[in-house]
Amino acid sequence: MLGKYPFLTAARELARAKGLERIGFEDLEGAKRRVFDAVNRAAAKEFPVMENPSDESSVISYALGRLLLAINDSDYYWQKFSRGEAVLAMQYLAREPAPGVLKVARDFFPSIAEAEGGYSIPMAEYLAYGSQLPSTRLSAGLVSLTKRGLFELLKNAVARRAKEKPPAVPKNDLFKSAAEELKASLPKPIVVREYEGSHLTLPCVKAVLAGAPEGKRYYGSMVIANACRTDGLGKAAATAVMQEFVNNCGKQTHPFTMREAEATLEWVYRRPPFFNCNAIRQHGLAPDECAFPCTRDRAKRRK
Amino acid sequence: MTNEPAKELFRRYYVARTLTVPALAQREFGFGFESKIDYRHKAFGSEGEFNDFMRREAPLYASYSTARYSLPAARPMPRKGSLGTDLVFDLDKTYESEHPDSHNAIACERCLSRSRDDALRFLEEFLIADFGFKKSDVAVNFSGNKGFHFHVRTAAVQPLSSLARKQLCDYAGGFEVSGETLLETLGEGKAAVLRSPQPGDGGWRGKFYSSALGIAQNATQESLQENGLTKGKAAKFMEQKAVVVSAIERGKWDYLPWSLDFWRKIADDTVRAHRVELDKPVSFDLARLIRIPGTLHGSSGLVAKPVDDLAKFEPLKDALAFSGRERQAVVCDHDVSFDFGGQTLDVRAGVTVELPLSASLLLYCRGVAKPAG
CATH class of the missing domain: 1.10.10 (Arc Repressor Mutant, subunit A)
Structure with missing residues (x-):
């Protein structure tokens, strides 16, 4: 499961077990490819999806990709990466049987329960990742969601988690040069012209x-x-x-x-x-x- | 310039009691003598130290942080090290526009009564019914001036982000809730489906459902036309009233397509009637300072009184700093008349009159009187 969802909490143990000192050239190449794909996936309608990604390679490429992004420290690419990872996760979740969906959801919302018409999540847990409380079905501290509503929420949650900055960033030459190569390979940020007008500036x-x-x-x-x-x-x-x-x-x-x-x-x-x-x-x-x-x-x- | 007569009475109030603050040693404090916050970043190691300060300095405004910190006195803010933030709401709306001719700038019972009603509605309909807090989780206090504060200190709310808190305020304010969202058409043409409130629904759908059912059950030709139906449609509604009521009771709104605009208007009216306007920055600003419950408000001399039974609370009787027995002679600079402590007080400009001590304090804080002699 970690191959498809490397953002799950359990993935951290796998990443830690690898250890930074054992990271090699191939690992960083995989990380660069992952970030490149995620950034491009965010903008594309269709993007190829690997059917059965290996747990280890997916978890390592995800974790290292985030480290490379942290070294470059560009909000623009963090945004694109997180969206691309969310889109990928949704593609896998769309084909995931219900127990698997619930397992992924529990990683973000530990108290989620199946309910009539879909799912229910305690309000405080919803608020950790959800941003549309006023339009939800809320009663007695529980947010009721259809399957579609849960997927929209999970997409937001995956993107937010992907965007969280790592607590420590390696500063050695191997990582720095990989980060520079990554930056050079990514599509340049689009700078939007500033217009006047109360709607055009929204x-x-x-x-x-x-x-x-x-x-x-x-x-x-x-x-x-x-x-x-x-x-x-x-x-x-x-x-x-x-x-x-x-x-x-x-x-x-x-x-x-x-x-x-x-x-x-x-x-x-x-x-x-x-x-x-x-x-x-x-x-x-x-x-x-x-x-x-x-x-x-x-x-x-x-x- | 400090209001010395008020400050003296404030000191008397603080000397006579011991204030408590939850998690005192982890709170940042702010105090004001001429404005609400003249300085902040103050901390106390103990309840004794805090009370000594209040008795000695007698600030007109005393506030504490909604957040708890490991180093509450540290600067700048990030150095304080947040340990979590209480969830706080401030209902501070003015109601003068509802009764402009009878509004009393000194002490307005009508405004306070409306504020209390809105506070009760916010507590029962939103905090308890929708957000799911237990009554015991919510500490309510009178703000000391116009409105009410609600403090929730449960573990679940401590890590809520600023955006999360803003969402709670938006929910209570009915933002993003309208006739179109409560009676939403999904799809187009023959495949269109109406997503509508069902019996037993909670939240905004439940509020609209109750309104709609009540309107249908009590409908008359006149009331339907007042709510926007044409004479012909109102007559048709009345002919089929039993069918309409039965359809709503079963959640079958699809039977009512010809009156969808009418029901959406009812939904919009429901939102307007039920929404609560909160002072949002108080909730979403994680560095906020808020009045310490039990302290006095510098604009009124009233107590920011913790409230057990909100339905029965009357600020102008229950939030007085001093009992009615003690009196003080005052002189006003213009005529004032106001209801206070269960009696009507009339004071003529320039005439010395003895008033209950809390009433004198109110006039000092409003800046319209000084002690006689």
Whole structure:
């Protein structure tokens, strides 16, 4: 199981047993490959998955990958890595029998129980990794989740755990040079231009502007178009913003073209301005740090 | 400039009693003489040391950290070494807009009564019913001025992150809860399914379910139209009232598609009626200082009184620093009239009058009076 889920608590013992002094070139190459794959997996719609990964190699590559990321210390790559690991974990969990899902879930939520319609988790345990309490079914201190709800929560939990910085970071030359090689191999961070406008400056919109993965680029273009429209940008200015989004989406398997993006702009600009904070989250486009509902949404709801 | 008449009475209050603070030696303290926090990062090794300080200095505002630290006096904050943070909520809303003509700036019973009602609702509907805390887990105290504080000190809440605490406030505030989320349509067209509240549901779904069932059971043509149905739809509702009630009782909302907007409006109204507006930074700021229960509030002279029976608590009778027997002569700089300690007190500007000691203290703290002579 550790091969598929190297973030489980039990994996730490396996990693410790290996010992840093026995880490060799091949181990670090495996770690670099893992981080590279995770960063690219975060942006791709489909990414190959190893069927039966070995416990030891997976645990070691995961642990060493995190050490290399810590040496480079880039929030951008930590974010991409954690998302990619979460996507991978979900791919395995989707095929995992129910007892296996429960075993993984218990590692994050020790008191999770099967309940009618799905699962129940004590509120305090949910809050350790969950970020949407107001929209959950909460009663008497228990959060009730469907299977789908549990998977969404686990995706968040895996990503958060993957992002936790290791307590100690090796500083020897072997690790340092591996970290430098890793950094050189990774796609360069996308720097989003700062626009004016109360919607274009929202963290969620900026996250979308940095590019959306395949399968979500249409929704991403809707977010950008709605943000531009609601901020009162003219069509020409909005087209320039949309071009940046299209560029940042990159090629992936099939390119997302400016023609598709302009079609979205046309549709949005034919209608009154409309911006839906919730839709960004529902389509999985919101950044992890999204403080939903944002200040604007709260003010609207108060009326 | 220090309010000397108030400070003297504050000293008398602290000399007459011994205050206790849970985990005192692990708390950071902050004190104010002109503002709520003039300085912080103070720590005490014992209850005796703390009480000696209070009696000697008689601060107008005394606060302690919601967090416990291994080195509470250390600076900067990260050096203190957090050991965990109590979960604290502050209900501090003003209600003046609800009764602008009858609001009393000196002491408003209506505001305090509304605050108490909201506090009771927050305790029963959210802290106990939804969050699952036991009544014994929650320490409630009057803030000493306008509202109430709730302290939860169980082990489970100590490690909660700032985001987690914010989520609890958002939950009680009804954020992300609306007619659309409580009666959610999943899918499209013929495949659309309505995800709706069921009998026995708790949380916001349960609150909406109870509201909806009550409205259906007690519906009249007039009440339905007042709630937004057209005359024709209201008449149709009344014809099928028994069917509608039966459908809701069984959780079969799909039978009611023609009135989905009506029920979503009822859901929005339910959220507005039940939500509680909390002072969120008090909850999610892990470095927060909050009034020490049992101390006096510098803006009112009232006690931040721990409350056992919130439903019966009346701050202007139960949170007085001194018993009604002792009196002090005061002179006000303008006419004031207010209900206090079960009686109405009228004071004319410039006229010396003897008032119960707690009432005199209130006027000193409000800055409208001074001791006569």
